Amino acid sequence: xxxxxxxxxxxxxxxxxxxxxxxxxxxxxxxxxxxxxxxxxxxxxxxxxxxxxxxxxxxxxxxxxxxxxxxxxxxxxxxxxxxxxxxxxxxxxxxxxxxxxxxxxxxxxx
Amino acid sequence: xxxxxxxxxxxxxxxxxxxxxxxxxxxxxxxxxxxxxxxxxxxxxxxxxxxxxxxxxxxxxxxxxxxxxxxxxxxxxxxxxxxxxxxxxxxxxxxxxxxxxxxxxxxxxxxxxxxxxxxxxxxxxxxxxxxxxxxxxxxxxxxxxxxxxxxxxxxxxxxxxxxxxxxxxxxxxxxxxxxxxxxxxxxxxxxxxxxxxxxxxxxxxxxxxxxxxxxxxxxxxxxxxxxxxxxxxxxxxxxxxxxxxxxxxxxxxxxxxxxxxxxxxxxxxxxxxxxxxxxxxxxxxxxxxxxxxxxxxxxxxxxxxxxxxxxxxxxxxxxxxxxxxxxxxxxxxxxxxxxxxxxxxxxxxxxxxxxxxxxxxxxxxxxxxxxxxxxxxxxxxxxxxxxxxxxxxxxxxxxxxxxxxxxxxxxxxxxxxxxxxxxxxxxxxxxxxxxxxxxxxxxxxxxxxxxxxxxxxxxxxxxxxxxxxxxxxxxxxxxxxxxxxxxxxxxxxxxxxxxxxxxxxxxxxxxxxxxxxxxxxxxxxxxxxxxxxxxxxxxxxxxxxxxxxxxxxxxxxxxxxxxxxxxxxxxxxxxxxxxxxxxxxxxxxxxxxxxxxxxxxxxxxxxxxxxxxxxxxxxxxxxxxxxxxxxxxxxxxxxxxxxxxxxxxxxxx
Numbered sequence: 001x002x003x004x005x006x007x008x009x010x011x012x013x014x015x016x017x018x019x020x021x022x023x024x025x026x027x028x029x030x031x032x033x034x035x036x037x038x039x040x041x042x043x044x045x046x047x048x049x050x051x052x053x054x055x056x057x058x059x060x061x062x063x064x065x066x067x068x069x070x071x072x073x074x075x076x077x078x079x080x081x082x083x084x085x086x087x088x089x090x091x092x093x094x095x096x097x098x099x100x101x102x103x104x105x106x107x108x109x110x
Numbered sequence: 111x112x113x114x115x116x117x118x119x120x121x122x123x124x125x126x127x128x129x130x131x132x133x134x135x136x137x138x139x140x141x142x143x144x145x146x147x148x149x150x151x152x153x154x155x156x157x158x159x160x161x162x163x164x165x166x167x168x169x170x171x172x173x174x175x176x177x178x179x180x181x182x183x184x185x186x187x188x189x190x191x192x193x194x195x196x197x198x199x200x201x202x203x204x205x206x207x208x209x210x211x212x213x214x215x216x217x218x219x220x221x222x223x224x225x226x227x228x229x230x231x232x233x234x235x236x237x238x239x240x241x242x243x244x245x246x247x248x249x250x251x252x253x254x255x256x257x258x259x260x261x262x263x264x265x266x267x268x269x270x271x272x273x274x275x276x277x278x279x280x281x282x283x284x285x286x287x288x289x290x291x292x293x294x295x296x297x298x299x300x301x302x303x304x305x306x307x308x309x310x311x312x313x314x315x316x317x318x319x320x321x322x323x324x325x326x327x328x329x330x331x332x333x334x335x336x337x338x339x340x341x342x343x344x345x346x347x348x349x350x351x352x353x354x355x356x357x358x359x360x361x362x363x364x365x366x367x368x369x370x371x372x373x374x375x376x377x378x379x380x381x382x383x384x385x386x387x388x389x390x391x392x393x394x395x396x397x398x399x400x401x402x403x404x405x406x407x408x409x410x411x412x413x414x415x416x417x418x419x420x421x422x423x424x425x426x427x428x429x430x431x432x433x434x435x436x437x438x439x440x441x442x443x444x445x446x447x448x449x450x451x452x453x454x455x456x457x458x459x460x461x462x463x464x465x466x467x468x469x470x471x472x473x474x475x476x477x478x479x480x481x482x483x484x485x486x487x488x489x490x491x492x493x494x495x496x497x498x499x500x501x502x503x504x505x506x507x508x509x510x511x512x513x514x515x516x517x518x519x520x521x522x523x524x525x526x527x528x529x530x531x532x533x534x535x536x537x538x539x540x541x542x543x544x545x546x547x548x549x550x551x552x553x554x555x556x557x558x559x560x561x562x563x564x565x566x567x568x569x570x571x572x573x574x575x576x577x578x579x580x581x582x583x584x585x586x587x588x589x590x591x592x593x594x595x596x597x598x599x600x601x602x603x604x605x606x607x608x609x610x611x612x613x614x615x616x617x618x619x620x621x622x623x624x625x626x627x628x629x630x631x632x633x634x635x636x637x638x639x640x641x642x643x644x645x646x647x648x649x650x651x652x653x654x655x656x657x658x659x660x661x662x663x664x665x666x667x668x669x670x671x672x673x674x675x676x677x678x679x680x681x682x683x684x685x686x687x688x689x690x691x692x693x694x695x696x697x698x699x700x701x702x703x704x705x706x707x708x709x710x711x712x713x714x715x716x717x718x719x720x721x722x723x724x725x726x727x728x729x730x731x732x733x734x735x736x737x738x739x740x741x742x743x744x745x746x747x748x749x750x751x752x753x754x755x756x757x758x759x760x761x762x763x
């Protein structure tokens with residue numbers, strides 16, 4: 001292996017990937033009309049945050065090295081629950097209104 | 111209250127103790143409280159409680175009078191601090207001097223006799239307990255007014271007099287005329303009271319020591335320690351209050367309407383309480399008026415105009431009580447005229463004599479009403495035989511009022527004429543003409559009421575539930591002793607009070623109330639006395655010729671003076687002026703319309719404009735609130751990005 005390929009993967013790379021994922025997820029969440037798509041964007045943002053949390057946990061000296069990882073486990077758990085509830089809502093809305101287009105779910109608008 | 115700390119302020123002091131002075135005011139007040147608390151269960155004793163309370167005050171008033179006579183009318187003053195706030199010090203105090211003592215005696219005596227009379231006159235009225243409670247309150251207010259040693263207390267009692275007169279004039283409140291008359295009395299006098307209030311505020315701010323004390327104010331004015339314009343405006347403000355209360359031109363319109371109250375109330379208002387309050391006030395501040403010639407002139411001319419005008423209106427009235435009402439206004443005009451012509455003692459003297467014969471006249475008219483059920487003189491006549499006591503006492507009072515020697519009114523009217531003669535011949539001419547008119551209208555009333563044939567009175571409507579008349583108007587009879595007794599008692603002072611209280615002794619006595627006394631020379635002149643007697647006899651003779659012998663019929667007399675009689679019958683159009691012009695046009699169409707427009711466009715404009723503004727703004731803001739969470743998210747992200755950029759720009763890494 002040439003030294004040329006021995007690129008050290010440092011904290012910047014991890015953070016850059018995290019930020020990119022977050023921006024993508026955010027863009028999806030804002031622009032998708034399909035409620036399922038919006039949910040997927042949100043999941044993506046959550047995972048971007050997870051990645052960032054783990055990165056900082058791995059690269060910062062700490063008395064409690066697993067604190068970041070623990071946090072991530074919690075986020076995953078909550079995200080799973082959230083996904084279940086949100087999907088159930090989406091199904092319920094679809095049954096009532098025959099659509100999951102978020103622009104058309106506007107009963108509260110006068 | 112720190113009674114023990116009190117000490118008399120002046121050195122020339124009547125030996126009256128402070129407790130007695132307070133008790134004079136307190137005993138009718140106690141009667142008022144007891145009656146007010148008990149009349150619901152014991153209406154029968156209300157009259158006796160009132161007689162007791164006022165009677166006690168009367169006895170104490172006479173004790174006071176004799177004490178003050180011993181001190182030559184000197185001043186005793188007892189003052190306690192009530193409260194203070196900054197430079198505002200309000201005292202509670204009583205003051206007694208010659209003027210106060212005279213007033214106390216006049217008020218309590220007349221009030222006492224009126225209470226006795228009322229037990230007969232008001233017997234059977236369902237509101238009798240309330241009636242006596244009000245009467246006691248009225249008496250209390252008047253006594254407080256004359257005893258007060260400072261303007262603050264004086265104003266409180268002044269307003270209490272106004273309140274209780276309102277309650278009493280409107281005593282038969284279920285009658286619309288009575289309710290309207292009560293309102294009119296209250297509102298019209300309020301116009302004058304505003305002047306008094308302004309005067310009190312002015313003098314309080316302008317005196318160096320910020321005082322309400324009457325003696326101090328007299329001193330300050332007499333020594334010219336404040337600017338002349340302050341003295342003049344204070345005097346005019348006091349006069350305005352007096353014009354309202356004493357029913358002087360141009361605020362006299364309430365007094366004739368006040369006849370709607372029960373007749374004993376009229377007697378009390380006209381003789382001893384409300385209307386003399388104004389004259390008392392001007393007399394009390396006589397040194398101030400002496401210090402301001404302009405204000406004094408105004409007093410004199412207001413009095414002269416009132417005396418003549420009211421006498422003219424009295425000539426054409428057909429209502430018995432209204433003749434007396436205009437007579438009262440006219441006599442009060444005399445008192446004002448006297449005060450304006452340096453006749454301080456003469457004015458008080460006339461007030462004193464008038465209190466007795468005017469009370470007698472009113473009680474007499476009530477007695478007539480009691481047997482005929484009407485006050486309309488065209489329905490009376492010939493009552494001389496049926497009601498001898500009423501007739502003779504009424505004639506005595508009328509002679510006294512007309513100024514016939516040697517009755518009380520002769521002496522006091524004579525002094526007024528003399529003072530007017532010395533001051534200003536035009537004033538004297540007005541008073542002289544008034545004397546003729548007085549004699550004429552009083553004897554017109556007598557001839558119409560007591561002579562000729564009886565015309566039947568007013569039939570009683572026994573089906574009217576409001577009617578409480580028990581007699582038989584077709585057969586008039588003398589009133590019961592509770593009513594005739596006071597008439598006889600009052601006839602004595604109406605005849606004799608002029609002898610006892612006559613001349614310089616009386617003048618010296620009431621002058622004791624003044625800080626400085628001016629010598630006014632001898633107080634009797636044959637020319638004045640004889641001419642006034644002749645003119646009064648001429649008035650009586652004319653009334654005899656027209657209304658008894660009918661050599662000249664009243665009808666032809668009326669037509670002969672056609673424009674004048676119409677003017678008199680319409681009361682110089684003053685009521686019309688006030689009601690049609692001031693109330694209907696200026697107030698209702700002018701001022702009220704202005705307020706209405708202001709309300710409609712300015713006030714409502716602001717309120718509606720505020721609402722409109724909110725609605726317009728929210729119309730624009732609601733575009734942002736489109737209900738799309740994604741839009742909110744975009745805004746949220748934009749905000750975060752801006753924040754992050756701002757933080758990093760401020761703190762570069």
